[in-house]
Amino acid sequence: MATDKKFVESITDMEKDFPQWYTDVVKKADLTAYSSLKGCMIIRPYGYAIWELIQKQMDEKFKETGHENVYMPMFIPESLLQKEKDHIEGFAPEVAWVTQGGDKQLEERICVRPTSETLFCEHYANIIHSYRDLPKLYNQWCSVVRWEKTTRPFLRTTEFLWQEGHTAHATAEESLEETLKILDIYANFCRDILAMPVIEGEKTEKERFAGAEHTFTIESLMHDGKALQSGTSHNFGDGFAKAFGIQYTDKDNQLQYVHQTSWGVTTRLIGAIIMVHGDNSGLVLPPRIAPIQVIIVPITQQDDVLEKANELKTNLSKICRVKLDDSDKTAGWKFSEYEMKGVPVRLEIGPKDLDNNQVVLARRDNGEKITVSMDELTEKIPALLDEIHENLLKQATERQNHKTYVAHNMDEFEKTLNETPGFIKAMWCGDKACEEAIKEKSGATSRCIPFEQENLSDVCVCCGKPAKHMVYWGRAY
């Protein structure tokens, strides 16, 4: 089909130019558009519908585990942001400052939240008094602003959407437990909903969040072998509590500091989905976050075909997110349009199918076509969507395993990264100097110290001194 070809040819091959492929997909699949302000993106209906599906399913997990949603102001007075020393150092260089309200110059600058630890801490200091007030398990869905120099849709933008959880606990054990529980929710969500494998582990001190005692992370691997930090969960201990005076009276009537956590995932996850599952025909969406799970394409515009297509749509809408494209565009155009948009299943129906009481189902993940009786559709489609999910997860896991290498010395390390980019597993002495040297030599950063440790050798890949941890390294977004 001529139109078909032409449509698809307008995307760059990912093997030729991965960044351009990414930009093409984001644009052609109608996910985002540029606004007149550099670095700010418009999330278009199709992109936003993916975010809504992520949000809804993740919010359920938060609520099931006892978390409550709140809304904090978007503004933070400069004096409040400065209360925790490490925190302000980390964020001050990248915040947007409001200095005028209406016609008036403000007496104190206020920043647009880059993250809301300081606001939650101030609030917690006001509302937590007794052990009966604990734990506080709050979350909010909002947008935050970080004044970025170079930006890319979903991956790094001046404003982005996210959720930020902020909790306060009576003891250090409880806050650590919460931090890890959330990391597990994130990791399971990636696998079970996004069909995306992740490595779970802890960040090194150098890569830790500003003000945290521990930062845990889930790291995923993109098609081009670059890593993407996909979610983080921070344990603050009582550092913020001491800076903000968040104290409670325990059962023995003693004044104690609370222990806190914070954790977040962002619209970056959509970038991850694109770069983990996508191919040279465009987006490939995991069924559980696909705004359209089944696209019905009538092969001809005959009345009886359209009528049946409409009837199928009505029936299927009870069991999945289905759309019928009955526009007067060619079937070929529609095929490539919905391939570009990553719709998991295409349902083709033509005059011959009508005669045989059947339809053709085409899978986006592997291109397979099967013929199915119309009577079996409501049974087959949910099963097929699950099968596609499992296959996407399997493929992505295999790709990630295939692109995970071991390095025993810096020569191997650099050679591997340059020739076959991916995760590099290598031993590390625990010294920041080695971490910095590795970054300087190879451009790779430590992604995490994975929970699942392996003993690859006894010595650090960089300095040769005794090794403390196995670390995942990689060049990252």
Next chain:
Amino acid sequence: MATDKKFVESITDMEKDFPQWYTDVVKKADLTAYSSLKGCMIIRPYGYAIWELIQKQMDEKFKETGHENVYMPMFIPESLLQKEKDHIEGFAPEVAWVTQGGDKQLEERICVRPTSETLFCEHYANIIHSYRDLPKLYNQWCSVVRWEKTTRPFLRTTEFLWQEGHTAHATAEESLEETLKILDIYANFCRDILAMPVIEGEKTEKERFAGAEHTFTIESLMHDGKALQSGTSHNFGDGFAKAFGIQYTDKDNQLQYVHQTSWGVTTRLIGAIIMVHGDNSGLVLPPRIAPIQVIIVPITQQDDVLEKANELKTNLSKICRVKLDDSDKTAGWKFSEYEMKGVPVRLEIGPKDLDNNQVVLARRDNGEKITVSMDELTEKIPALLDEIHENLLKQATERQNHKTYVAHNMDEFEKTLNETPGFIKAMWCGDKACEEAIKEKSGATSRCIPFEQENLSDVCVCCGKPAKHMVYWGRAY
């Protein structure tokens, strides 16, 4: 019960001091808290859960009528805000200006959106080309900022949450139809979900939105006789389209301007719920947006009572939003706590109830108590919640009717407003000068020209010249 009394006494009587009653309810029902930035509120879990229920149910209505959600940036460059002359005049005095990003002074000031017409217009100019691209029916849920001098939780805050719909249509007729369709969705939502009667009508030219040809509104009446604008729907005609160059090629290959609308409701609706339904025991929530619809209060802490209470909770959670308070506080404390929080139904269970296989259901709206067999609960409770909804709507409608007066001259007008505040229906010549004179004399503004017109007399209540419309007037929030 001593604890009961003591708890309730801490709210001011609404008849004594309505504004203080409002502030007390908002605080004691845990709806909001203050942040360190004047005019910005923290929406606490209980308040935010109400907003989530509003959002979910209203979003369904938008989607059913073909609207799609998007996300626009929160920042608007000054030059973009200035593109439509009336619009910038209306909003410039009340916006927050970002002038620094990180360490750098920005070349152009950017404002935090007070509303997003300009952003949607710019985007529409980029994506609308042909009649095939129309209509565009977009909506977004976000927060906006208006630099207010005096603020009150939910009613007027520097930052507030809302939805803003922005649509583009081929013809003037279609955009007018959309504007009215949305007003209807708002009005029905208020009645069917919030149990709140509203007057539907059009704003006078003086009260119109900056840049609109028509502004339609729903107006509701609070307990204290003051009016609250509860939602607006604007028809822009092609004014913005001309300012932003939003054109499409019609079927005859002619270039045409689009016709646009915008419309919104905000967290103000929560303020309306408080002031329409609340009483001297606190909040009274309409069941369909009550985060807790049924609160189970065990009368004693006996094991068998708690066990049965837990069992009931599990069963009822399948049909309503139910909570069990099994804390060691007294039953009396719990009674007034959940009255304060406006929970529609209290389910009391004690040892005697266990013996008789029954519970007591107490209604928040009228205080009635009924004894119900445990076997009938899953049937009775949904019916009871509907009954409470209907009763709240009926009561509020009666109150509104009772507080709606007619004035034939300015003496009557002022006397009524001063002695029995409420809506005043009065005839108007259509002249802005009279509208201004009325405001100066009485403090009342024109709330709307209602769709349901009555001919109260032939002359304007203010100047005595021939009347054009009947208008609802009132002092307003």
